[in-house]
Amino acid sequence: FAPLLYFQARPDVEVDIFERLPIPFGLVRFGVAPDHPEVKNVINTFTQTAKHPRCNFYGHVNVGKDVSIEELRQAYHAVVLSYGAEGNRRMGVPGEDLTGVYSAKDFVGWYNGLPSCQELSPDLSCETAVILGQGNVALDVARVLLSPIDILKSTDITQPALEALAKSQVQRVLIVGRRGPMQVACTIKELREMVNLPGTRPEMVAADFDGVTAALKDLPRPRKRLTELMLKAALENPGEKEQERRNKASRIWGLRFFRSPIEVLADPNHSRTAGIRLAVNRLEGSGEGACAVLTGEVEDVTCGLVISSIGYKSLPIDPLVPFEPRKAIVPNTMGRVHQATGLYCSGWLKTGPTGVIATTMNNSFDTARSLVEDMNSGNLDVSSAKPGSQIVSALLEKRGVKPVTFSDWEKIDNVEMRRGEAKGKPREKILTVDEMLLPLNSWGPSTFAQHNPPKVLKCS
Numbered sequence: 001f002a003p004l005l006y007f008q009a010r011p012d013v014e015v016d017i018f019e020r021l022p023i024p025f026g027l028v029r030f031g032v033a034p035d036h037p038e039v040k041n042v043i044n045t046f047t048q049t050a051k052h053p054r055c056n057f058y059g060h061v062n063v064g065k066d067v068s069i070e071e072l073r074q075a076y077h078a079v080v081l082s083y084g085a086e087g088n089r090r091m092g093v094p095g096e097d098l099t100g101v102y103s104a105k106d107f108v109g110w111y112n113g114l115p116s117c118q119e120l121s122p123d124l125s126c127e128t129a130v131i132l133g134q135g136n137v138a139l140d141v142a143r144v145l146l147s148p149i150d151i152l153k154s155t156d157i158t159q160p161a162l163e164a165l166a167k168s169q170v171q172r173v174l175i176v177g178r179r180g181p182m183q184v185a186c187t188i189k190e191l192r193e194m195v196n197l198p199g200t201r202p203e204m205v206a207a208d209f210d211g212v213t214a215a216l217k218d219l220p221r222p223r224k225r226l227t228e229l230m231l232k233a234a235l236e237n238p239g240e241k242e243q244e245r246r247n248k249a250s251r252i253w254g255l256r257f258f259r260s261p262i263e264v265l266a267d268p269n270h271s272r273t274a275g276i277r278l279a280v281n282r283l284e285g286s287g288e289g290a291c292a293v294l295t296g297e298v299e300d301v302t303c304g305l306v307i308s309s310i311g312y313k314s315l316p317i318d319p320l321v322p323f324e325p326r327k328a329i330v331p332n333t334m335g336r337v338h339q340a341t342g343l344y345c346s347g348w349l350k351t352g353p354t355g356v357i358a359t360t361m362n363n364s365f366d367t368a369r370s371l372v373e374d375m376n377s378g379n380l381d382v383s384s385a386k387p388g389s390q391i392v393s394a395l396l397e398k399r400g401v402k403p404v405t406f407s408d409w410e411k412i413d414n415v416e417m418r419r420g421e422a423k424g425k426p427r428e429k430i431l432t433v434d435e436m437l438l439p440l441n442s443w444g445p446s447t448f449a450q451h452n453p454p455k456v457l458k459c460s
Contacts, residue, residue, distance in 0.1 A: 010372060010375060010376075013054065013375075014054045014055075014056075014388070015054065015055045015056070016055075016056045016057075016058060016076075016388065016389050016392075017050070017055065017056065017057045017058065018058050018059075018061045018063055018067075018403075019057070019058070019059045019060075019061065020059075020060070020061065020062045020063070020083075021059060021060065021115070021433065021436075022059040022060040022404040022408070022409070022412065022433060022436045022437060022440075023059060023404075023409055023412060023436060024046060024050065024057060024059065024406070024409055025043055025046055026084060027084065027357075028040055028042055028043055028046070028357070029043075029112070029113075029429075030108070030109055030112045030113065030114040031108060031112065031137075032112075032357075033108075033140040033143070033144065034111065034112065034144070034152065034155035034156050034157035035143070035144075035147065035151060035152065035155050036140075037155070037156075037426065039357065042357055042361075050406045051406065056389065056405070056406075057404075057405060057406040057409070058389075058403035058404070058405065059403060059404035059405075059408070059409060060401070060402070060403060060404045060433070060437070061396065061401060061403050063083070063317065064317045064318050066396060066399060066401045067392060067395055067396060067399075067401075068318065069081075069317065069318040069320060069321055069343075070318075070320060071391075071392070071395060072392065073342060073343065074391075075386060075387050075388055075389070075390075075391045075392050076342075076386055076388055077342065077375075077380060077381070077382045077386050078342050078343075078344060078371055078374075078375075078380060079342065079343050079344070080335075080344040080345065080346060080367065080371070081317065081321070081330060081337075081343070081344070081345040081346075081349055082345065082346045082347045082349060082364070083314075083317060083347075083349060084312075084314065084347055084348050084349060085312035085313055085314040085315075085328070085348040085349065085352075085353045086105075086312070086314075086315060087312060087313040087314065087315045087328070088103040088105055088106070088308070088312065088313070089308075089310050089311040089312065089313050090308075091132065091261050091264075091308050091310065093261050093262055093263050093264065094263045094264065095263050095264030095265060095266055095273070096264050096306075096308070098264055098266055098271075098272055098273045099123070099271060099272040099273065100122075100123060100126075100272045100273030100304055100305055100306060101264055101273055101306045101307075101308070102120065102122055102305075102306070102307050102308070103307070103308050103309075104131070104133065104137050104138065104141055104307050104308060104309035105312055106120055107120070107122065107141055107307050108137065108140065108141065110122065110158075110161060111144060111157050111158060111161035111165075112157070112158070112429075113156075113158045113429035113430075113431050115431060115432050115433050115436075118160070118431050118432065121164075122164070122305070123272075123304070123305070124145075124164055124165065124167070124168035124169060124170050124305065125168075125169050125304065126169060126170060126303060126304020126305050127169060127170065127171050127172060127304070128170070128171070128172045128173075128174065128301070128302060128303040128304065128305075129142075129145060129170050129172070129173045129174070129303060129304070129305035129306070129307065130173075130174050130176060130276050130301055130303045130305070130306050130307070131173060131174070131175045131176065131306075131307045131309055132176050132261055132306065132307070132308045132309060132310055133175075133176075133177065133185075133308065133309030133310045133311070134175055134176070134177035134184045134185055134186055134255065135185035135186055135309060136185070136186050136187060136190045136356070137309050138175050138186070138307075138309035139175065139186050139190040139191065139193070139194055140190065141307055141309065142173045142175055142194065142253055143190075143193055143194060143197060144157075144165070145165070145168065145170050145173050146170070146173055146197060146199070146200050146251045146253055147165075147197065147198075148198055148199050149162070149165060149166045151198070152165060153423075153424070153425070154424060154425060155425065155426070156420065156425055156426045156427045156428075156429060158428075158429055158431060159423075159428060160431070170251075170305065171250065171251050171252065172203075172251070172252040172253070172254075173251075173252070173253045173254075174253075174254050174255075174256050174301065174303075175253065175254070175255050175256065176256045176259045176261075176278065177255070177256070177257055177258075177259070178258070178259065178260040178281055178292040179257065179258070179281070179283060179290055179291075179292050180208065180212075180257045180258060180283055180290070181208060181209055181212050181227055181230050181231075181255070181257055182212060182215065182219065182223065182227055182286075182287065182290075183287075183288065183290055184226070184230070184255070186226075187222075187226070187356075188222070188225055188226045188229060191226060191229055191230065192229060194253055195229065195232075195233050197253070199248075199249055199250055199251055200249050200251045200252065200253055201245075201246035201249040201251075201252055201253075202233045202234065202252075202253060202254060203252045203253070203254035204230075204233065204234035204235075204254055204255060205234075205254075205256065205257075206234060206235060208234075208255075208256070208257040208258065209230070209231060209234055209235060212227060212231060213231060215286075216228065230255065234255075256278075258280060258281040258282065258283070258292070259278040259279065259280060259281065259299065260278060260279045260281055260292060260294075261276055261277070261278060261279075261306075262277050262278065262279045262298065263276070263277040264276050264277075264306055265277055265300065272304070273303065273304055273305065273306055274302065274303075274304065275300055275301055275302045275303055276300070276301050276303060276306055277298055277299070277300050278298065278299045278300075278301060279294050279295075279297070279298055280294075280295050280296075280297035280298065280299055281293060281294060281295060282295050311353055312348065312353040313328035313352075313353070314328045314329060314330070314348060314349045314352075314353075315328075321337070321340070321343070322337060322338055322339060322340060327352060328352065329345075329349060329350060329351065329352055330345045330349055330350065332344075332345050332350055334366055334367070334369075334370045335350055335363075335366055335367025335368075335370045335371070336370050336374070341379070341380065342380055344367050344370065344371055345367065346360075346363055346364040346366075346367035346368075347360050347363060347364060348360070350363060350367065351363055404437070404440065408440050411439040411440060412430065412436050412439055412440070413427075414439075415430065415439050416428055416429055416430055
């Protein structure tokens with residue numbers, strides 16, 4: 001999105017986008033749930049940007065390995081880091097490395113076709129799965145685990161994931177949070193999808209909602225509507241039609257509150273997951289600022305699958321780029337990286353992993369505005385020419401790296417769409433980098449730009 005603002009504000013700016021994979025779109029392709037195709041419509045805007053005459057996409061280039069940040073800063077007037085948060089926040093409890101424990105990031109990457117997650121092969125032979133965390137990603141995972149196959153097979157979920165889910169024995173999914181109903185991190189849309197998911201019924205603990213009804217009147221409207229929906233699912237007697245639907249349900253989902261993981265329990269052979277031990281919490285304070293405090297009680301839940309959805313974290317890309325390990329972000333002010341003129345950041349690398357696509361879009365616009373302001377004010381010197389992609393092209397060629405252009409991606413896209421059409425799906429994703437490169441059997445000469453407007457580089 002940000003390049004559009006550059007183009008509008010400065011008709012002399014050219015933007016090169018570098019991406020580690022041969023394909024664009026990042027989390028929109030690999031993070032958005034397969035049954036949310038409407039969210040993926042944002043790809044149309046990305047495509048419009050990539051096809052702008054002053055925007056160039058170069059995939060299959062690993063910044064930090066194929067080319068260094070310092071080399072890019074020498075080649076461009078400005079470098080924008082926007083590579084997201086690919087690290088997992090660990091639970092930090094015994095047993096989390098047992099077979100049957102996965103991060104939500106990897107599980108989502110598995111069913112969405114992220115090449116690095118295709119060896120995951122999760123064992124879905126158990127009856128109960130526990131998801132730790134109550135954000136939208138946690139609900140996405142629960143919904144995918146429990147959705148009827150007839151719903152999933154018309155999405156762009158990968159074929160191996162579809163086949164594994166068709167054989168899944170998971171009948172019950174518990175979505176566990178350390179705080180209470182009024183602190184859940186999901187949005188009402190995702191919760192409503194769980195409430196209405198065909199073939200399922202909710203299973204809540206009524207005591208978790210003590211005092212919640214009385215507190216409703218003081219909640220802001222979005223939080224109030226979300227909490228009312230939870231209360232309805234948990235406590236209200238359903239109408240005749242809804243009761244009939246629930247009676248026919250073969251699968252169960254439930255939110256569990258005031259619980260924190262303290263150990264993943266192993267089977268007698270100590271080879272795989274057999275359950276999870278949860279600490280029972282109470283809240284101190286109220287509202288969004290309420291803190292979970294241990295009570296000393298514990299509870300064991302039998303399960304064969306544990307998925308941790310407690311957050312992502314960004315990783316440092318280069319020792320020369322400032323990084324705050326505690327917050328797992330690049331320190332910045334409105335996207336300007338501290339003590340690094342000409343270096344900017346956007347997205348989760350800038351803010352931490354929070355918000356939805358619209359949040360990240362606005363965050364990127366803020367970084368773009370900062371960059372344009374610096375160009376216009378002279379804080380960023382663009383008076384002298386920079387070689388830009390000319391020098392980077394030479395470096396990559398010398399190192400045996402052949403970038404994938406946007407027109408190359410469109411060849412890959414065409415293959416995926418044709419494969420999907422044959423199966424009644426929007427697309428059948430290609431799952432390995434090597435296979436992605438197969439349609440690109442004729443590499444022409446470098447298409448890097450050969451002129452010298454102000455150069456901005458976005459590293460995805």
